[in-house]
Every structure is written in structure tokens, then in C-alpha cells.
Amino acid sequence: xxxxxxxxxxxxxxxxxxxxxxxxxxxxxxxxxxxxxxxxxxxxxxxxxxxxxxxxxxxxxxxxxxxxxxxxxxxxxxxxxxxxxxxxxxxxxxxxxxxxxxxxxxxxxxxxxxxxxxxxxxxxxxxxxxxxxxxxxxxxxxxxxxxxxxxxxxxxxxxxxxxxxxxxxxxxxxxxxxxxxxxxxxxxxxxxxxxxxxxxxxxxxxxxxxxxxxxxxxxxxxxxxxxxxxxxxxxxxxxxxxxxxxxxxxxxxxxxxxxxxxxxxxxxxxxxxxxxxxxxxxxxxxxxxxxxxxxxxxxxxxxxxxxxxxxxxxxxxxxxxxxxxxxxxxxxxxxxx
Numbered sequence: 001x002x003x004x005x006x007x008x009x010x011x012x013x014x015x016x017x018x019x020x021x022x023x024x025x026x027x028x029x030x031x032x033x034x035x036x037x038x039x040x041x042x043x044x045x046x047x048x049x050x051x052x053x054x055x056x057x058x059x060x061x062x063x064x065x066x067x068x069x070x071x072x073x074x075x076x077x078x079x080x081x082x083x084x085x086x087x088x089x090x091x092x093x094x095x096x097x098x099x100x101x102x103x104x105x106x107x108x109x110x111x112x113x114x115x116x117x118x119x120x121x122x123x124x125x126x127x128x129x130x131x132x133x134x135x136x137x138x139x140x141x142x143x144x145x146x147x148x149x150x151x152x153x154x155x156x157x158x159x160x161x162x163x164x165x166x167x168x169x170x171x172x173x174x175x176x177x178x179x180x181x182x183x184x185x186x187x188x189x190x191x192x193x194x195x196x197x198x199x200x201x202x203x204x205x206x207x208x209x210x211x212x213x214x215x216x217x218x219x220x221x222x223x224x225x226x227x228x229x230x231x232x233x234x235x236x237x238x239x240x241x242x243x244x245x246x247x248x249x250x251x252x253x254x255x256x257x258x259x260x261x262x263x264x265x266x267x268x269x270x271x272x273x274x275x276x277x278x279x280x281x282x283x284x285x286x287x288x289x290x291x292x293x294x295x296x297x298x299x300x301x302x303x304x305x306x307x308x309x310x311x312x313x314x315x316x317x318x319x320x321x322x323x324x325x326x327x328x329x330x331x332x333x334x335x336x337x
Contacts, residue, residue: 036302038294044336047283047294049302050316050329053095055079057326058108058115079117081106084320086128086137086169087262087327089313097320097327098128098137098309105137105152108327118152127170127215127309129177132192136177138167145170145179147194156194163196164188169215169262169309171224173239178216178224185210187226187241200241205231208243215309219265227260227273234263234273234288247288248273255282255290262310262320266332272310272317279304281319299324 035049051057056078082102089095095108105118105128122139129136134155135148144159145167158164166183176197177190186201187210201210211230218224222239233248234257248257259277266272270291271284279297281304284290295304305323312318317330 036294038292045333046292046335047317048331048333050331052301052321052326052328053108053110054081054326055106055115055117058110058113079106079115081325081327083322084309084325084327085126085322086309087311087318087320088129088172089311089316089318090130095318095327096128096130096135098125100125100322105135105148118148118150120146120148120152122146126168127179129170129172131172134192136170136172138170138179140166140168140182143167145177145190147192158190158194158196163199169213169227171216171218173218173222173224178218180213180216180226182212182214185213187213187216187224187237189241198241200237201226207246208235208237210235214260215262217263217265219269219271220267221269225263225265225271227263229260232257232260234260234271234284245288247284252278254293255284257282261308264310264312264317266312266317267315268332268334270332272312274307274310274319276306276308279307281307281310281317294330295319302328302330304328 037045038047081099083100084097085100086098093111097106099106103120103122105120107116120137123141124139125137126140127138137146143164144157146157147155149155165181167179168182169180171178179188179190181188185203186199188199189197191197205211210228213226214229215227224237226235228235232250233246235246236244238244252258261274261276264272269286273282275282280293280295282293304321307319308322309320315332319328321328
């Protein structure tokens with residue numbers, strides 16, 4: 001009976017002609033139509049919305065036969081991101097997204113286009129990074145930093161026995177990882193082979209001290225930027241953890257930090273800080289002066305609902321729009337003279 005139904009489906013596809021299996025068109029970074037830009041005209045555009053990505057947006061809609069197959073053989077629902085947080089763009093052009101409660105790393109190849117996912121044995125995935133053909137991901141609940149190969153097989157794991165309590169954000173440096181340990185109020189440096197190299201930071205509110213930090217990034221100059229969440233500021237260190245400066249304060253005005261999340265740096269050294277409570281991304285110069293902000297609350301293009309992680313590669317900005325279950329892409333437009 002099942003064979004007969006499948007044959008009927010095949011015959012129907014041929015008869016309908018227009019119901020051939022659809023192939024997704026080649027996907028590019030830039031949006032095909034004009035999207036939001038910041039600041040508003042007539043000022044020169046500095047941030048331009050490009051597109052949003054989800055599994056369905058990249059894979060394309062399933063073909064007619066694919067939908068029949070799901071009904072007949074129970075292949076389950078279409079994949080989706082449950083709560084994207086950490087995001088990283090690798091040298092291979094792929095985008096990696098840690099799904100906090102989806103127990104997976106979502107992998108997007110926008111050039112093919114292609115989508116896949118890597119199941120991860122974790123309870124609360126937060127940070128993700130890639131280097132030397134490896135993936136690094138933090139599981140905050142179990143207190144683990146995991147190194148995986150591209151198939152998701154474990155290469156090494158570091159956890160509570162190695163001093164971790166609540167690893168969250170991570171950044172990939174030239175020769176090391178910077179891992180935020182939120183409950184220990186410090187940054188742990190780890191080699192790509194899993195060796196604990198050192199730590200910096202201690203609980204407090206003074207210079208170089210941290211109070212429940214959450215995210216970290218490293219700029220091209222080697223400086224390390226840490227969102228010091230409960231001190232409502234960003235602290236800057238050199239690559240070895242020596243304190244350099246700080247900026248930010250508690251408030252709900254422009255340039256203030258109420259619930260700072262992800263942090264990233266563009267090619268000109270501008271610092272981008274995700275403000276999770278107010279659904280915006282604020283851009284500061286290297287000394288902490290506010291230059292611009294973009295986004296607002298909502299679900300349309302360029303709007304956010306509880307944004308979290310951010311990454312910047314080649315001045316393409318990737319923002320985890322967590323409650324909207326998508327990654328939004330923007331472009332930093334350099335000033336023209």
C-alpha cells in the first residue's frame with residue numbers, strides 16, 4: 001500500500017509539471033531589496049541591513065516530494081533555531097550559531113546555499129568559536145568547554161575539575177581562547193589543545209575587576225573587550241589580561257548599558273555592544289564615546305527581540321536575534337570622502 005502511494009505521488013508530480021522539486025537559489029549576503037539603514041537620510045549610511053537567516057531561509061522550502069516523504073515516513077518537523085546565542089563566522093565562510101536550548105550548533109553556508117546542524121551533548125549552549133578546523137562551544141549549566149571536530153565528535157573537554165564553574169561567552173584569538181567564567185568573575189585563557197594557560201579578573205567593581213561578566217571579543221590590535229554585565233560597563237585588557245580602560249554606566253539613555261550582552265569590533269576599531277534589554281546595538285569608538293546605535297524592538301527587518309550574541313567578520317555584522325529565532329546580518333559602511 002505504501003509503495004502504491006509513493007508511486008501515485010511520483011505520477012502526480014510529473015502530471016502537475018509545475019510541482020517539480022524546488023532548489024534554493026544561490027544566496028548572497030546582500031539583500032535583494034533596500035532595507036533599513038542607519039543613520040536616517042540625509043546623513044551618510046554607516047549601517048545597512050542585509051538579510052535574516054534561519055534554516056528555512058537558507059535551505060529553501062521543501063519540495064513537493066519532500067513534503068510527501070515527511071508525511072509518509074515521519075521525518076519530523078523542519079529544523080529551526082530555538083534560542084540562538086553565540087555566533088561565529090569561520091574562515092571557510094560558514095556561520096556557526098550556538099542554540100542555547102536547541103542542543104545544537106547550526107551551520108550556514110550562504111554561498112552554496114546550505115544548512116546543517118551538529119547535535120551537542122549540552123544543556124545550555126552559549127559561546128561558539130572556530131579555528132584550525134575545530135569548533136569550540138561552552139555549556140554553561142554543566143560547566144564545560146568542549147572542543148569538537150566538524151562532525152561534532154569530541155576532541156577534548158574541560159570542566160569543573162579544571163576550575164570552570166559557569167563558562168559562557170568565548171572569543172578565538174590568534175593562539176588561544178578567551179573564555180568567560182561568569183560565576184568565577186574571570187576570563188580563562190585556554191590553548192587550542194585544551195591547556196589552561198591562565199586567568200585574569202576577580203570579583204569586584206574596581207578597575208580590572210568583574211561582576212558576572214558574560215561575553216568577550218578580541219580586536220585586531222589584540223585588545224580584549226569584556227562585557228562586565230553587573231557593573232554595567234565594558235572593560236578593555238591587553239592580550240595577556242592587563243587592564244587598560246573601561247567605559248559605560250548603568251542607565252536607559254543613549255550610550256548607557258542596562259543589560260549588555262555580546263561585544264564585537266569592526267575593521268576600524270569601533271566597538272559594538274548588544275543592549276539586550278532595549279533591543280539595540282550601540283557602537284562606540286575605542287575610547288568609549290557613543291557614535292551610533294541601530295535596531296529597535298520588534299520582529300521586522302532590523303528590529304530585535306532580546307538580542308544576545310554578535311560577531312563581525314570583514315565588516316559584516318552578525319547579530320543573534322534570540323526571541324525572533326534568527327540571525328540578522330548588517331554591513332558596516334565605511335565613510336566616503
